Amino acid sequence: MDAANPIIRALDAAGYRVTSPRRSLADLVIDLDGHFTASELAAAGRQRGLRIGRATLFRALELMIELGVVERLDMPSGEHTYVACAPAHHHHVVCSRCGRTAEVADAGLAGAVRDIERQSGFRIDAHRLELFGLCRHCLARASDKRP
Amino acid sequence: MDAANPIIRALDAAGYRVTSPRRSLADLVIDLDGHFTASELAAAGRQRGLRIGRATLFRALELMIELGVVERLDMPSGEHTYVACAPAHHHHVVCSRCGRTAEVADAGLAGAVRDIERQSGFRIDAHRLELFGLCRHCLARASDKRP
Protein backbone atom coordinates (compact mmCIF):
# COMPACT_ATOMS: atom_id res chain seq x y z
CA MET A 1 0.00 0.00 0.00
CA ASP A 2 1.20 3.48 -0.89
CA ALA A 3 1.13 4.80 2.68
CA ALA A 4 2.88 7.98 1.54
CA ASN A 5 -0.28 9.09 -0.23
CA PRO A 6 -2.55 10.80 2.30
CA ILE A 7 -5.63 10.08 0.20
CA ILE A 8 -4.93 6.35 0.28
CA ARG A 9 -4.31 6.55 4.01
CA ALA A 10 -7.61 8.35 4.56
CA LEU A 11 -9.42 5.81 2.39
CA ASP A 12 -7.93 2.92 4.32
CA ALA A 13 -8.54 4.54 7.71
CA ALA A 14 -12.22 5.02 6.85
CA GLY A 15 -12.56 1.34 6.04
CA TYR A 16 -12.95 1.69 2.26
CA ARG A 17 -11.26 -0.83 0.01
CA VAL A 18 -8.00 0.29 -1.47
CA THR A 19 -8.44 -0.78 -5.07
CA SER A 20 -6.07 -0.13 -7.92
CA PRO A 21 -8.25 2.48 -9.71
CA ARG A 22 -8.57 4.37 -6.43
CA ARG A 23 -4.84 4.16 -5.85
CA SER A 24 -4.09 5.46 -9.36
CA LEU A 25 -6.58 8.29 -9.04
CA ALA A 26 -5.20 9.27 -5.63
CA ASP A 27 -1.69 9.42 -7.10
CA LEU A 28 -2.92 11.51 -10.02
CA VAL A 29 -4.72 13.95 -7.73
CA ILE A 30 -1.57 14.45 -5.63
CA ASP A 31 0.61 14.81 -8.74
CA LEU A 32 -1.71 17.31 -10.40
CA ASP A 33 -0.78 19.85 -7.69
CA GLY A 34 -3.40 22.54 -8.11
CA HIS A 35 -7.03 22.52 -9.10
CA PHE A 36 -8.34 20.32 -11.88
CA THR A 37 -11.64 19.48 -13.52
CA ALA A 38 -13.03 15.96 -13.69
CA SER A 39 -12.20 15.79 -17.38
CA GLU A 40 -8.62 16.96 -16.78
CA LEU A 41 -8.26 14.15 -14.25
CA ALA A 42 -9.63 11.68 -16.78
CA ALA A 43 -7.23 12.98 -19.44
CA ALA A 44 -4.27 12.71 -17.06
CA GLY A 45 -5.29 9.12 -16.36
CA ARG A 46 -5.50 8.31 -20.06
CA GLN A 47 -2.05 9.84 -20.58
CA ARG A 48 -0.65 7.38 -18.05
CA GLY A 49 -2.35 4.52 -19.81
CA LEU A 50 -4.98 3.97 -17.12
CA ARG A 51 -8.35 2.67 -18.24
CA ILE A 52 -10.71 4.10 -15.67
CA GLY A 53 -14.42 4.54 -16.32
CA ARG A 54 -16.14 7.88 -15.92
CA ALA A 55 -18.43 6.52 -13.22
CA THR A 56 -15.46 5.24 -11.23
CA LEU A 57 -13.73 8.59 -11.51
CA PHE A 58 -16.75 10.49 -10.23
CA ARG A 59 -17.35 7.93 -7.49
CA ALA A 60 -13.73 8.26 -6.36
CA LEU A 61 -13.94 12.06 -6.35
CA GLU A 62 -17.16 11.91 -4.36
CA LEU A 63 -15.48 9.63 -1.85
CA MET A 64 -12.45 11.90 -1.51
CA ILE A 65 -14.74 14.88 -0.94
CA GLU A 66 -16.61 12.92 1.72
CA LEU A 67 -13.31 12.11 3.43
CA GLY A 68 -12.31 15.77 3.25
CA VAL A 69 -9.09 15.12 1.31
CA VAL A 70 -10.42 16.75 -1.84
CA GLU A 71 -12.62 19.81 -2.07
CA ARG A 72 -14.79 21.09 -4.86
CA LEU A 73 -14.32 24.70 -5.91
CA ASP A 74 -16.60 26.78 -8.08
CA MET A 75 -14.61 29.04 -10.33
CA PRO A 76 -15.99 32.47 -11.25
CA SER A 77 -16.62 31.07 -14.73
CA GLY A 78 -19.09 28.59 -13.24
CA GLU A 79 -16.74 25.67 -13.85
CA HIS A 80 -16.48 23.00 -11.16
CA THR A 81 -12.92 22.13 -10.21
CA TYR A 82 -11.42 19.90 -7.53
CA VAL A 83 -8.36 20.35 -5.36
CA ALA A 84 -6.50 18.08 -2.93
CA CYS A 85 -6.35 19.46 0.60
CA ALA A 86 -5.96 18.71 4.28
CA PRO A 87 -9.11 17.40 6.01
CA ALA A 88 -9.62 20.44 8.27
CA HIS A 89 -11.82 23.50 7.82
CA HIS A 90 -10.03 26.04 5.63
CA HIS A 91 -10.43 28.02 2.43
CA HIS A 92 -8.71 28.13 -0.91
CA VAL A 93 -6.97 30.92 -2.75
CA VAL A 94 -6.75 30.23 -6.47
CA CYS A 95 -4.36 31.93 -8.85
CA SER A 96 -6.46 33.00 -11.80
CA ARG A 97 -3.45 32.88 -14.12
CA CYS A 98 -1.61 29.61 -13.42
CA GLY A 99 -4.18 27.72 -11.37
CA ARG A 100 -1.93 27.25 -8.35
CA THR A 101 -3.92 27.00 -5.11
CA ALA A 102 -3.09 27.62 -1.47
CA GLU A 103 -4.98 26.72 1.66
CA VAL A 104 -5.58 29.41 4.25
CA ALA A 105 -6.93 29.13 7.76
CA ASP A 106 -10.25 30.59 8.83
CA ALA A 107 -8.49 33.35 10.79
CA GLY A 108 -10.61 36.47 11.24
CA LEU A 109 -13.55 35.08 9.34
CA ALA A 110 -15.31 33.63 12.37
CA GLY A 111 -15.85 37.13 13.73
CA ALA A 112 -17.20 38.35 10.41
CA VAL A 113 -19.61 35.40 10.29
CA ARG A 114 -20.87 36.23 13.78
CA ASP A 115 -21.48 39.82 12.64
CA ILE A 116 -23.43 38.53 9.67
CA GLU A 117 -25.54 36.30 11.93
CA ARG A 118 -26.46 39.29 14.05
CA GLN A 119 -27.13 41.45 11.01
CA SER A 120 -29.27 38.94 9.10
CA GLY A 121 -31.05 37.06 11.88
CA PHE A 122 -29.96 33.75 10.30
CA ARG A 123 -28.24 31.00 12.24
CA ILE A 124 -25.28 30.19 10.02
CA ASP A 125 -24.29 26.53 9.93
CA ALA A 126 -21.87 26.48 7.04
CA HIS A 127 -20.02 28.90 4.85
CA ARG A 128 -17.83 28.79 1.83
CA LEU A 129 -15.20 31.34 0.97
CA GLU A 130 -13.28 31.23 -2.28
CA LEU A 131 -10.59 33.74 -3.12
CA PHE A 132 -9.20 34.52 -6.57
CA GLY A 133 -6.12 36.53 -7.49
CA LEU A 134 -2.48 36.21 -8.49
CA CYS A 135 0.08 34.03 -6.73
CA ARG A 136 3.58 35.22 -5.75
CA HIS A 137 4.99 33.67 -8.94
CA CYS A 138 2.60 35.29 -11.39
CA LEU A 139 2.78 38.60 -9.54
CA ALA A 140 6.57 38.61 -9.94
CA ARG A 141 6.33 37.72 -13.61
CA ALA A 142 3.69 40.42 -14.18
CA SER A 143 5.86 43.11 -12.56
CA ASP A 144 8.92 41.94 -14.58
CA LYS A 145 7.06 42.59 -17.80
CA ARG A 146 5.81 46.00 -16.73
CA PRO A 147 8.83 48.39 -17.21
CA MET B 1 -42.07 50.56 -19.38
CA ASP B 2 -42.30 48.88 -16.01
CA ALA B 3 -40.02 51.38 -14.28
CA ALA B 4 -40.88 49.79 -10.92
CA ASN B 5 -38.83 46.76 -11.84
CA PRO B 6 -35.16 47.45 -11.00
CA ILE B 7 -33.98 44.84 -13.51
CA ILE B 8 -35.79 46.58 -16.36
CA ARG B 9 -34.41 49.90 -15.20
CA ALA B 10 -30.86 48.52 -15.16
CA LEU B 11 -31.35 46.97 -18.60
CA ASP B 12 -32.61 50.25 -20.01
CA ALA B 13 -29.91 52.31 -18.30
CA ALA B 14 -27.20 50.10 -19.81
CA GLY B 15 -28.60 50.67 -23.28
CA TYR B 16 -30.00 47.17 -23.84
CA ARG B 17 -33.31 46.79 -25.61
CA VAL B 18 -36.29 46.29 -23.35
CA THR B 19 -38.07 43.46 -25.11
CA SER B 20 -41.15 41.62 -23.94
CA PRO B 21 -39.36 38.34 -23.06
CA ARG B 22 -36.84 40.30 -20.98
CA ARG B 23 -39.62 42.20 -19.29
CA SER B 24 -41.49 38.98 -18.45
CA LEU B 25 -38.35 37.30 -17.14
CA ALA B 26 -37.45 40.33 -15.03
CA ASP B 27 -40.91 40.27 -13.48
CA LEU B 28 -40.63 36.55 -12.81
CA VAL B 29 -37.24 36.95 -11.16
CA ILE B 30 -38.56 39.66 -8.85
CA ASP B 31 -41.70 37.66 -8.05
CA LEU B 32 -39.78 34.46 -7.31
CA ASP B 33 -38.33 36.18 -4.21
CA GLY B 34 -35.50 33.87 -3.19
CA HIS B 35 -33.08 31.74 -5.12
CA PHE B 36 -34.16 29.72 -8.15
CA THR B 37 -32.60 27.46 -10.74
CA ALA B 38 -32.78 28.13 -14.46
CA SER B 39 -35.31 25.33 -14.87
CA GLU B 40 -37.47 26.68 -12.05
CA LEU B 41 -37.51 30.02 -13.83
CA ALA B 42 -38.50 28.29 -17.08
CA ALA B 43 -41.26 26.39 -15.28
CA ALA B 44 -42.57 29.59 -13.68
CA GLY B 45 -42.64 31.17 -17.12
CA ARG B 46 -44.56 28.25 -18.59
CA GLN B 47 -47.05 28.46 -15.72
CA ARG B 48 -47.79 32.06 -16.72
CA GLY B 49 -48.27 31.00 -20.28
CA LEU B 50 -45.05 32.59 -21.53
CA ARG B 51 -43.34 30.93 -24.49
CA ILE B 52 -39.70 31.72 -23.92
CA GLY B 53 -36.89 29.69 -25.46
CA ARG B 54 -34.17 28.16 -23.33
CA ALA B 55 -31.48 30.16 -25.10
CA THR B 56 -33.36 33.40 -24.42
CA LEU B 57 -33.71 32.51 -20.77
CA PHE B 58 -30.00 31.81 -20.34
CA ARG B 59 -29.09 34.90 -22.35
CA ALA B 60 -31.32 37.04 -20.13
CA LEU B 61 -29.84 35.53 -16.95
CA GLU B 62 -26.33 36.15 -18.25
CA LEU B 63 -27.23 39.75 -18.98
CA MET B 64 -28.72 40.26 -15.52
CA ILE B 65 -25.57 38.81 -13.96
CA GLU B 66 -23.44 41.14 -16.07
CA LEU B 67 -25.54 44.09 -14.88
CA GLY B 68 -25.17 42.91 -11.28
CA VAL B 69 -28.90 42.67 -10.63
CA VAL B 70 -28.83 38.87 -10.43
CA GLU B 71 -26.11 36.75 -8.88
CA ARG B 72 -25.30 33.11 -9.34
CA LEU B 73 -24.93 31.02 -6.19
CA ASP B 74 -23.42 27.57 -5.89
CA MET B 75 -25.33 25.51 -3.38
CA PRO B 76 -23.47 22.95 -1.25
CA SER B 77 -25.14 20.27 -3.38
CA GLY B 78 -23.31 21.60 -6.43
CA GLU B 79 -26.51 23.01 -7.90
CA HIS B 80 -26.36 26.41 -9.60
CA THR B 81 -29.04 28.82 -8.48
CA TYR B 82 -29.71 32.47 -9.20
CA VAL B 83 -30.95 35.25 -6.96
CA ALA B 84 -32.04 38.85 -7.59
CA CYS B 85 -29.96 41.40 -5.71
CA ALA B 86 -28.73 44.97 -5.53
CA PRO B 87 -25.81 45.82 -7.85
CA ALA B 88 -23.26 46.44 -5.07
CA HIS B 89 -20.64 44.13 -3.57
CA HIS B 90 -22.26 41.95 -0.91
CA HIS B 91 -22.78 38.33 0.02
CA HIS B 92 -25.74 36.02 0.33
CA VAL B 93 -27.05 34.01 3.25
CA VAL B 94 -29.26 31.17 2.10
CA CYS B 95 -31.75 29.34 4.30
CA SER B 96 -31.13 25.68 3.66
CA ARG B 97 -34.71 24.80 4.64
CA CYS B 98 -36.99 27.28 2.85
CA GLY B 99 -34.60 28.82 0.34
CA ARG B 100 -35.08 32.39 1.56
CA THR B 101 -32.01 34.53 0.95
CA ALA B 102 -30.69 37.72 2.51
CA GLU B 103 -27.98 40.07 1.38
CA VAL B 104 -25.31 41.06 3.86
CA ALA B 105 -22.62 43.70 3.60
CA ASP B 106 -18.93 42.89 3.46
CA ALA B 107 -18.41 44.18 7.01
CA GLY B 108 -15.44 42.59 8.76
CA LEU B 109 -14.47 40.47 5.79
CA ALA B 110 -12.09 43.00 4.25
CA GLY B 111 -9.75 42.65 7.23
CA ALA B 112 -9.84 38.87 7.01
CA VAL B 113 -9.02 39.04 3.29
CA ARG B 114 -6.02 41.27 4.02
CA ASP B 115 -4.81 38.72 6.60
CA ILE B 116 -5.17 35.98 4.00
CA GLU B 117 -3.15 38.01 1.46
CA ARG B 118 -0.33 38.38 3.96
CA GLN B 119 -0.53 34.72 4.94
CA SER B 120 -0.61 33.29 1.40
CA GLY B 121 1.49 35.77 -0.58
CA PHE B 122 -1.31 36.03 -3.15
CA ARG B 123 -2.74 39.33 -4.33
CA ILE B 124 -6.46 38.78 -3.98
CA ASP B 125 -8.59 40.44 -6.64
CA ALA B 126 -11.95 38.83 -6.02
CA HIS B 127 -13.65 36.68 -3.44
CA ARG B 128 -16.90 34.92 -3.01
CA LEU B 129 -18.52 34.14 0.31
CA GLU B 130 -21.66 32.07 0.55
CA LEU B 131 -23.35 31.34 3.85
CA PHE B 132 -25.86 28.61 4.58
CA GLY B 133 -28.05 28.16 7.62
CA LEU B 134 -31.55 28.71 8.95
CA CYS B 135 -33.53 31.93 8.63
CA ARG B 136 -35.41 33.56 11.51
CA HIS B 137 -38.65 31.93 10.30
CA CYS B 138 -37.35 28.36 10.12
CA LEU B 139 -35.44 28.76 13.36
CA ALA B 140 -38.66 29.76 15.15
CA ARG B 141 -40.55 26.87 13.61
CA ALA B 142 -37.76 24.44 14.56
CA SER B 143 -37.75 25.59 18.19
CA ASP B 144 -41.57 25.40 18.33
CA LYS B 145 -41.43 21.73 17.46
CA ARG B 146 -38.69 20.95 19.95
CA PRO B 147 -40.46 20.78 23.38
Next chain:
DNA sequence: GTGATGTTGAGACTGAGTCTCGACAAGAGA
Protein backbone atom coordinates in the same frame (compact mmCIF):
# COMPACT_ATOMS: atom_id res chain seq x y z
C1' DG C 1 -7.69 -20.58 -0.33
C1' DT C 2 -12.45 -19.21 -0.30
C1' DG C 3 -16.57 -16.65 -0.30
C1' DA C 4 -19.18 -12.49 0.73
C1' DT C 5 -19.62 -8.21 -0.86
C1' DG C 6 -17.78 -3.78 -2.13
C1' DT C 7 -16.13 -1.92 -6.40
C1' DT C 8 -15.48 -1.73 -11.31
C1' DG C 9 -16.22 -0.39 -16.41
C1' DA C 10 -19.36 0.08 -20.20
C1' DG C 11 -22.72 2.43 -21.89
C1' DA C 12 -27.18 4.51 -21.79
C1' DC C 13 -29.27 8.37 -19.78
C1' DT C 14 -30.29 13.14 -17.82
C1' DG C 15 -30.23 17.88 -17.58
C1' DA C 16 -27.80 22.39 -17.67
C1' DG C 17 -25.96 25.32 -20.68
C1' DT C 18 -24.25 26.70 -25.64
C1' DC C 19 -24.46 27.48 -30.59
C1' DT C 20 -26.46 28.44 -35.01
C1' DC C 21 -29.58 30.41 -38.02
C1' DG C 22 -33.48 32.38 -40.17
C1' DA C 23 -37.27 35.37 -38.53
C1' DC C 24 -38.83 39.16 -36.00
C1' DA C 25 -39.33 43.59 -33.53
C1' DA C 26 -37.38 47.76 -31.06
C1' DG C 27 -36.21 52.09 -31.75
C1' DA C 28 -33.43 55.79 -34.23
C1' DG C 29 -33.67 58.77 -37.99
C1' DA C 30 -36.06 60.66 -42.02
Next chain:
DNA sequence: TCTCTTGTCGAGACTCAGTCTCAACATCAC
Protein backbone atom coordinates in the same frame (compact mmCIF):
# COMPACT_ATOMS: atom_id res chain seq x y z
C1' DT D 1 -45.85 57.64 -39.48
C1' DC D 2 -42.71 54.96 -42.19
C1' DT D 3 -38.44 52.66 -43.06
C1' DC D 4 -34.25 50.50 -42.14
C1' DT D 5 -30.65 48.79 -39.22
C1' DT D 6 -29.43 45.67 -36.09
C1' DG D 7 -30.14 43.64 -31.63
C1' DT D 8 -32.88 39.94 -30.02
C1' DC D 9 -35.87 36.03 -30.54
C1' DG D 10 -37.26 30.82 -30.58
C1' DA D 11 -36.38 26.26 -32.27
C1' DG D 12 -33.74 22.68 -32.15
C1' DA D 13 -29.42 20.34 -32.46
C1' DC D 14 -25.42 19.90 -29.83
C1' DT D 15 -21.94 19.39 -25.93
C1' DC D 16 -20.46 18.01 -21.69
C1' DA D 17 -20.57 17.03 -16.65
C1' DG D 18 -22.46 13.98 -13.84
C1' DT D 19 -25.72 9.80 -12.67
C1' DC D 20 -27.62 5.17 -12.96
C1' DT D 21 -27.76 0.27 -13.89
C1' DC D 22 -25.97 -4.13 -14.14
C1' DA D 23 -23.11 -8.05 -14.87
C1' DA D 24 -18.30 -9.09 -13.95
C1' DC D 25 -14.46 -8.71 -11.06
C1' DA D 26 -11.14 -7.96 -7.10
C1' DT D 27 -10.36 -7.18 -2.25
C1' DC D 28 -9.83 -8.76 2.15
C1' DA D 29 -11.67 -11.04 6.46
C1' DC D 30 -11.89 -15.49 7.96
